[in-house]
Amino acid sequence: MPKNNTVISIRNVTKIYGHGDSSVTALNGVNLDIKRGETLAIVGKSGSGKSTLAHILATLDQPTSGEVVIDGKNSAKLPRRVVNRLRNRTFGFVFQQFYMNSRDTVLNNVMLPMVIAGVKPSTRRKRAMEALKTVELADKVKSKANDLSGGQKQRVCIARAIVNNPAVIFADEPTGNLDSATGDVIQKLLFDLNRTKGITLVIVTHDMELAAKCDRQIHIKDGQIIDESQDATDSVKSAKGDRK
Amino acid sequence: MKLYDMIRMGNSNLWRNKSRTFLTILAIFIGAFTIMMTTGINTGVNNYIDRQVAAVGSEDYLQVMPAQMAEQFESLMSGSNEVREYKPEDNSTTSQILTDEDITKIESVDGIDSAKFYTMVTTDYVANGQDGATKYQMNASVMPTASMKLDLAAGSDLDMDNDEAQIVLPDKYVKPLGFASNEDAVGKTIKIGATSQVTQQTDEAEVKIVGVQNASVVGMGSAWMNDKAGQLIEDITMAGLPQEYRNQANAIVAQLDKDHISEEAASKVKEQLEDMGYSSMTLTDTVSMIKSFFDAITTVLTIFGAISLLAAAIGIINTLYMSVQERTREIGLMKAMGLSRAKIFGMFSLEAIALGFWGGIIGLAVAFIARAIVNPLASRTFLASLPGFTLIEFNPLYLLIIVLIVMAIAFLAGTLPARRAANKDPIESLRYE
Numbered sequence: 001m002p003k004n005n006t007v008i009s010i011r012n013v014t015k016i017y018g019h020g021d022s023s024v025t026a027l028n029g030v031n032l033d034i035k036r037g038e039t040l041a042i043v044g045k046s047g048s049g050k051s052t053l054a055h056i057l058a059t060l061d062q063p064t065s066g067e068v069v070i071d072g073k074n075s076a077k078l079p080r081r082v083v084n085r086l087r088n089r090t091f092g093f094v095f096q097q098f099y100m101n102s103r104d105t106v107l108n109n110v111m112l113p114m115v116i117a118g119v120k121p122s123t124r125r126k127r128a129m130e131a132l133k134t135v136e137l138a139d140k141v142k143s144k145a146n147d148l149s150g151g152q153k154q155r156v157c158i159a160r161a162i163v164n165n166p167a168v169i170f171a172d173e174p175t176g177n178l179d180s181a182t183g184d185v186i187q188k189l190l191f192d193l194n195r196t197k198g199i200t201l202v203i204v205t206h207d208m209e210l211a212a213k214c215d216r217q218i219h220i221k222d223g224q225i226i227d228e229s230q231d232a233t234d235s236v237k238s239a240k241g242d243r244k
Numbered sequence: 245m246k247l248y249d250m251i252r253m254g255n256s257n258l259w260r261n262k263s264r265t266f267l268t269i270l271a272i273f274i275g276a277f278t279i280m281m282t283t284g285i286n287t288g289v290n291n292y293i294d295r296q297v298a299a300v301g302s303e304d305y306l307q308v309m310p311a312q313m314a315e316q317f318e319s320l321m322s323g324s325n326e327v328r329e330y331k332p333e334d335n336s337t338t339s340q341i342l343t344d345e346d347i348t349k350i351e352s353v354d355g356i357d358s359a360k361f362y363t364m365v366t367t368d369y370v371a372n373g374q375d376g377a378t379k380y381q382m383n384a385s386v387m388p389t390a391s392m393k394l395d396l397a398a399g400s401d402l403d404m405d406n407d408e409a410q411i412v413l414p415d416k417y418v419k420p421l422g423f424a425s426n427e428d429a430v431g432k433t434i435k436i437g438a439t440s441q442v443t444q445q446t447d448e449a450e451v452k453i454v455g456v457q458n459a460s461v462v463g464m465g466s467a468w469m470n471d472k473a474g475q476l477i478e479d480i481t482m483a484g485l486p487q488e489y490r491n492q493a494n495a496i497v498a499q500l501d502k503d504h505i506s507e508e509a510a511s512k513v514k515e516q517l518e519d520m521g522y523s524s525m526t527l528t529d530t531v532s533m534i535k536s537f538f539d540a541i542t543t544v545l546t547i548f549g550a551i552s553l554l555a556a557a558i559g560i561i562n563t564l565y566m567s568v569q570e571r572t573r574e575i576g577l578m579k580a581m582g583l584s585r586a587k588i589f590g591m592f593s594l595e596a597i598a599l600g601f602w603g604g605i606i607g608l609a610v611a612f613i614a615r616a617i618v619n620p621l622a623s624r625t626f627l628a629s630l631p632g633f634t635l636i637e638f639n640p641l642y643l644l645i646i647v648l649i650v651m652a653i654a655f656l657a658g659t660l661p662a663r664r665a666a667n668k669d670p671i672e673s674l675r676y677e
Contacts, residue, residue, distance in 0.1 A: 055671055058580075060580055060670050060671055061671055080584070080585075081584065083582075084582040084583070084584050085582060086582070087580065087581060087582040088581055088582030088583075089582075093580055093581065095674070097674075099573055099574075099576075099577045099674065101574060103260065112577075112578070112581065113581050113582075115245055115246075115249050115253075116245050116578060116581050116582055116583045116587075117245075117582075118245055118246050118249075
């Protein structure tokens with residue numbers, strides 16, 4: 001597989017929390033390649049290590065051993081400044097709990113990644129408006145984040161995630177706090193972004209329906225990938241089989 | 245993140261919890277205000293003394309005392325417990341009294357033009373030349389040197405060497421003595437009453453008014469006489485005493501010659517006098533003694549201000565720790581989005597600096613308001629007798645420095661919480677409930 005086709009690649013990644021007897025192995029020798037433009041679901045029960053895997057992929061956490069290669073570069077060897085810029089420009093984040101400044105306006109929330117990047121104020125506003133149009137919330141630009149519904153909040157968060165034109169969006173249980181109707185809107189929005197802008201999606205979820213819509217699913221159990229399936233139906237079946 | 249955005253965010257974050265921020269700023273304000281006011285009063289006092297000295301303007305004479313007397317005076321002030329052995333030459337008369345011999349010795353010093361006894365006379369009253377006129381209490385002193393400039397409202401300076409007895413009268417005596425105006429008083433003859441130390445007999449000397457002096461702190465409202473008038477008063481107060489008594493004093497006024505008026509040259513003369521067993525002071529020395537007294541008072545007040553600033557700094561630490569705690573998830577989010585440790589540290593430091601800035605600026609504003617209220621009030625009431633004395637005077641540079649110091653203290657206090665914020669782990673912070 002040509003190198004430039006792989007956005008993130010991890011090799012033999014192990015993550016151990018704590019020391020000695022009380023240590024917990026969250027990940028144990030995981031290998032994974034994420035291809036540019038694909039949609040990937042990381043599935044597993046809580047405590048399986050799926051969140052840890054996502055954090056390591058997103059450089060929010062460092063592995064105890066193993067390599068994380070982003071765009072062909074070993075992230076452990078990159079200066080912290082470069083890693084920070086990577087998370088700011090190359091990655092976008094969508095969280096289950098939204099993490100918005102609820103007392104601030106929608107516009108300011110969406111502009112935050114650009115403020116961090118040091119983008120000019122006039123450009124910030126223009127790009128934030130474009131992102132809000134994409135999520136169809138341009139009319140809420142001056143509202144306080146607190147006055148929005150859950151679905152609207154998550155759409156603002158998606159606008160915030162895409163405002164720096166990222167290559168990858170990490171979504172941690174993006175529909176976890178929403179009812180199924182609004183959850184569907186968010187899902188559609190994320191897959192549309194993948195289709196129209198070619199943004200790679202990494203979705204951490206335990207929602208099998210959402211996982212099934214992704215190109216690829218990986219199942220994590222006890223810190224290891226136990227099943228990797230390209231075929232949606234198979235994966236759903238095996239997940240159901242797991243439950244029995 | 246750009247510096248402008250950090251300042252903007254730091255400042256707007258401050259006002260998320262208004263009452264907490266307000267109280268912290270209030271604490272900083274109290275410290276800053278106290279220090280500004282004490283500095284203002286110090287400047288006011290020093291400027292006033294400087295102006296008075298500039299008005300008097302005689303730097304060309306030394307007041308010479310026996311060294312032993314100065315020493316005794318000093319040990320009295322410092323409360324020394326030392327017991328010294330007595331030697332015959334230490335007897336209080338020879339060691340503390342200056343005679344003609346001393347005058348000759350002092351005049352021989354290189355740089356000293358002439359020397360004379362510092363005449364200390366005590367006067368009782370002043371009255372108009374007419375018989376039966378009302379008597380008013382008044383203290384008149386002999387002017388130590390001809391070069392002393394008095395702030396005259398009318399007339400001319402004293403002629404020290406004139407054979408005519410002359411006086412410069414404070415303006416407050418003009419009306420009671422029955423003169424129509426300051427100008428009217430000039431040239432008139434008045435009577436000065438004094439009493440003999442021995443016979444208790446009160447007698448009068450006639451002196452001519454040559455000038456009327458504006459009220460000032462120099463001389464504390466006393467009248468100034470020339471040497472001749474001083475002699476006439478001495479004739480009265482020393483009546484019945486042997487002549488030897490008149491040719492001695494506790495102090496000598498030594499006139500410096502023109503080439504030795506500079507501070508450097510004067511200090512050389514002082515050294516020579518010290519070697520000869522005399523202690524001497526210029527006007528500058530006296531003034532710096534007065535100033536150091538006021539400096540000591542304002543230093544104590546400034547220390548109080550500094551202590552309250554220290555308490556305010558602890559308030560800043562507390563406020564920002566709470567702020568960091570409350571915004572843990574926000575810090576986690578910003579770190580996840582690639583904001584560096586240094587920038588997070590900077591953001592919270594700027595918040596601390598903003599607290600200091602507002603405390604200092606409010607202190608500055610209130611200090612100016614206080615000055616506008618206190619100064620007119622003071623000069624109407626307890627400073628009424630000292631015209632031209634503005635109690636509080638601000639030096640803009642000092643005020644700016646105080647604001648900057650307050651901001652620096654706030655920054656230092658803020659480093660602890662800012663460090664905690666910068667060191668937070670993004671994932672743990674995002675999970676914080």
